[in-house]
Amino acid sequence: MINESNENGKGLEQQFAGLDLNSTSNSSGAKTSERYIPPHLRNRQNTEESPKYNQNRSNQETEKFEQRREPENIKAGGRDFERDSFKGGRGDFSNFGNRGRKSNDYSTGSSGGGSFQRKVDCERVGNWRDPTYVKENWEDKPRDEPRGGGAGGARNNSFDRRSTNSRRYEREDEDWSRPLPRDERMERQLFSQGHTGINFEKYEDIPVEASGEDCPPHINSFSELPLTEIIRMNIELTRYTSPTPVQKYAMPIILHKRDLMACAQTGSGKTAAFLIPILNQIFENGPPSHSSRVKQYPLSLVLSPTRELACQIYEEACKFAYRSRVRPCVVYGGADPAQQMKDLDRGCHLLVATPGRLVDMMERGKISLEMVRYLVLDEADRMLDMGFEPQIRRIVLEDRMPGIGERQTLMFSATFPKKVQELARKFLDNYIFLAVGRVGSTSENITQKVVWVEEHDKRSFLLDLLNAAGDSLTLTFVETKKGADALEHFLLGEGYPVTSIHGDRTQREREEALWNFRTGHTSVLVATAVAARGLDIPNVKHVINFDLPSDVEEYVHRIGRTGRVGTVGKSLI
Numbered sequence: 001m002i003n004e005s006n007e008n009g010k011g012l013e014q015q016f017a018g019l020d021l022n023s024t025s026n027s028s029g030a031k032t033s034e035r036y037i038p039p040h041l042r043n044r045q046n047t048e049e050s051p052k053y054n055q056n057r058s059n060q061e062t063e064k065f066e067q068r069r070e071p072e073n074i075k076a077g078g079r080d081f082e083r084d085s086f087k088g089g090r091g092d093f094s095n096f097g098n099r100g101r102k103s104n105d106y107s108t109g110s111s112g113g114g115s116f117q118r119k120v121d122c123e124r125v126g127n128w129r130d131p132t133y134v135k136e137n138w139e140d141k142p143r144d145e146p147r148g149g150g151a152g153g154a155r156n157n158s159f160d161r162r163s164t165n166s167r168r169y170e171r172e173d174e175d176w177s178r179p180l181p182r183d184e185r186m187e188r189q190l191f192s193q194g195h196t197g198i199n200f201e202k203y204e205d206i207p208v209e210a211s212g213e214d215c216p217p218h219i220n221s222f223s224e225l226p227l228t229e230i231i232r233m234n235i236e237l238t239r240y241t242s243p244t245p246v247q248k249y250a251m252p253i254i255l256h257k258r259d260l261m262a263c264a265q266t267g268s269g270k271t272a273a274f275l276i277p278i279l280n281q282i283f284e285n286g287p288p289s290h291s292s293r294v295k296q297y298p299l300s301l302v303l304s305p306t307r308e309l310a311c312q313i314y315e316e317a318c319k320f321a322y323r324s325r326v327r328p329c330v331v332y333g334g335a336d337p338a339q340q341m342k343d344l345d346r347g348c349h350l351l352v353a354t355p356g357r358l359v360d361m362m363e364r365g366k367i368s369l370e371m372v373r374y375l376v377l378d379e380a381d382r383m384l385d386m387g388f389e390p391q392i393r394r395i396v397l398e399d400r401m402p403g404i405g406e407r408q409t410l411m412f413s414a415t416f417p418k419k420v421q422e423l424a425r426k427f428l429d430n431y432i433f434l435a436v437g438r439v440g441s442t443s444e445n446i447t448q449k450v451v452w453v454e455e456h457d458k459r460s461f462l463l464d465l466l467n468a469a470g471d472s473l474t475l476t477f478v479e480t481k482k483g484a485d486a487l488e489h490f491l492l493g494e495g496y497p498v499t500s501i502h503g504d505r506t507q508r509e510r511e512e513a514l515w516n517f518r519t520g521h522t523s524v525l526v527a528t529a530v531a532a533r534g535l536d537i538p539n540v541k542h543v544i545n546f547d548l549p550s551d552v553e554e555y556v557h558r559i560g561r562t563g564r565v566g567t568v569g570k571s572l573i
Contacts, residue, residue: 177228177283179323190319191237206245212432216252219243225251228283231276234320244269246436251277259431260410261424268436270378270412271316274302278374279320282349287325288371296344297371298329298351301401303392305382307332307354307507308514313378314352326350331367333357334507341366355383355391362399369401373408377427380413381420389419396427404429414556458546459490465544466496466524472541473517476526477558479547487546488526500526529554 210218219225222235222243243251246264253260254277264270278300288299302317304310314330321328329348331340333356340357344366351358351367361367375396377383383392395401409427413420416435424431453461466474478484481502488500499513499522517525518537529549549555 174287174325176286176325177230179230179233180325182323186322187237190322191239206437208245208249208437209435210249210253210432212258213430215432216256216258218249219252220248225255225277227276227280230283230322230324231280231320234322235276237322238272238319240272244273246270246434247273247276249434249436250274253432253434254278254408254410255280257408259408259428260434261428261431262410262412262434262436263414263416264412264434264436265414271313272320274376274378274410274412275313275317275320278376279317279324279326279350281374282326283324288349295365295368296329296348296351297368298348299371300350300374300376301358301369301372301395302350302352302376302378303355303358303383303395304332304352305354305379305386305388307334308510309379310352310354311511317350317352321350328352331357331361334510337361337364355388355395358395359391362395369395369399372401373406375401375407375409375427377409377411377423380411380423381415381417382413384417384419384423389423392423459487462544462546463494465542466491469523469542471520471523473520473537473539474524474542474544475517475537475540476524476544476546477549478526478528479550481528483547484526484528491524491526496524497522498524498526502528529558 208218220243222232222240227235246262246268250260250262250270250273254274262270262273282299288297302310302313304313310330310332314328317328326349327347328350329344330352331337331344332354337357337360341361341364344361348367353361358367362369377392383389401407404427409429409431411420411424411428451461462476476487478487481504484500484502488498491498499516501510501513505513513522513525514537516522526546543558545555545558549558
């Protein structure tokens with residue numbers, strides 16, 4: 001760097017060239033007895049010679065003094081300036097040799113860099129429609145004051161508002177079966193909608209067949225299971241009074257650590273049938289042997305065919321993990337992967353994922369399956385129909401997941417085609433086959449009605465059906481995306497509160513449409529097959545097949561959106 005002379009004095013190079021370290025005279029020829037003072041010590045002398053000012057002066061007057069003093073402290077063209085007046089975002093630079101940095105002082109307020117507070121857009125948690133912001137503490141030492149200079153105040157999401165969302169709580173001596181303190185606001189958010197079916201007595205007539213070696217006996221009530229206190233309290237909060245047929249048989253099998261292939265009607269309570277025993281075993285076994293912030297090692301993996309079903313499973317997992325140290329996470333396509341990775345960085349013990357996004361996260365180095373002890377394939381037939389078989393085989397067989405015998409594998413499906421049977425033989429070990437009801441059948445709680453209507457009369461007849469349905473939730477299925485948009489536009493023109501969902505909609509649009517329908521803001525939902533499988537929408541009273549489905553299996557899954565978990569419904573075609 002070249003320091004040129006200026007009109008105020010000599011340049012830096014000229015000053016050093018004319019400096020005689022052995023001379024006792026200054027540049028003016030005057031005698032002096034002072035020894036040579038290095039540049040970094042001269043400022044101390046200047047500071048000591050500075051006039052003392054009244055401490056009662058206002059900050060404004062002090063700032064004016066600093067502005068007047070600064071030009072005097074900067075030598076002609078040089079760098080020797082009053083370092084006491086220079087304080088950057090990361091510390092006080094008054095000590096030149098030490099750079100003025102305090103040990104571990106990264107809480108620097110809003111005065112510049114050094115703040116590690118992160119802004120995380122956590123969708124899907126609790127009320128998974130609303131983006132929330134979560135602070136991440138990069139140090140193990142808790143702080144009394146929030147860090148400044150970051151994204152502002154935090155709004156914790158409904159599940160991560162627990163005090164266990166930091167990895168510093170994962171100590172090997174902890175008892176994970178012991179419940180954490182209550183959070184009343186979280187309880188209201190998680191358990192505001194209970195599953196209170198009015199027709200559970202019909203379940204007693206559903207035939208159930210379990211086949212396999214040493215099949216454990218079924219139960220008739222949750223009290224017969226050896227469950228932890230956390231699970232028992234959460235079952236009570238969800239208002240599950242009695243187990244459904246698939247729960248009566250599947251839960252004892254899973255708690256006995258047996259592999260399971262279950263075929264049950266849609267809407268029969270399959271999600272709780274595997275979440276309750278899996279979480280109960282995680283609570284009993286305690287924290288994992290190791291963890292990492294860079295890569296997550298989930299203990300349980302649940303694969304789901306669609307993002308909507310993945311979000312539903314995740315919400316149920318949050319309910320049964322309430323007041324525990326277990327942190328569920330969800331990853332799926334159609335959402336920002338960066339935000340999902342930030343959510344994973346905060347810890348993940350139970351992961352719900354769609355196959356494609358899970359492979360993506362593994363390739364990014366964010367997830368490892370080495371610690372998976374519980375593998376669930378939900379809606380296995382649907383995943384195969386959607387072409388996920390290569391991804392599923394890679395996840396289970398090629399990505400260092402513990403092999404057969406080292407993990408517990410559970411498969412659930414509404415139908416049992418040949419491909420599902422082949423997958424079961426490949427992934428399961430000495431499994432028990434469970435058939436609840438007639439495989440591929442519809443629920444007896446659904447009243448089915450067929451009406452023959454000419455093509456040009458379909459829309460007017462649909463209006464008659466919607467008028468008869470009143471304000472009750474009505475789900476209308478069409479075959480094509482274009483048909484869904486056209487029918488929604490027609491119903492809006494007729495003044496009906498309607499929304500639609502199909503594969504071309506963005507994730508935010510799909511979630512918004514489902515939320516409006518669930519909450520009753522729009523009582524009519526027009527959907528393609530994307531919503532036909534797995535969606536658990538409470539209180540759907542009518543399912544209308546505006547267009548015929550392509551096959552019988554698709555029809556079974558369509559009308560299964562009503563008559564769920566003991567409720568009654570009607571289907572028209």
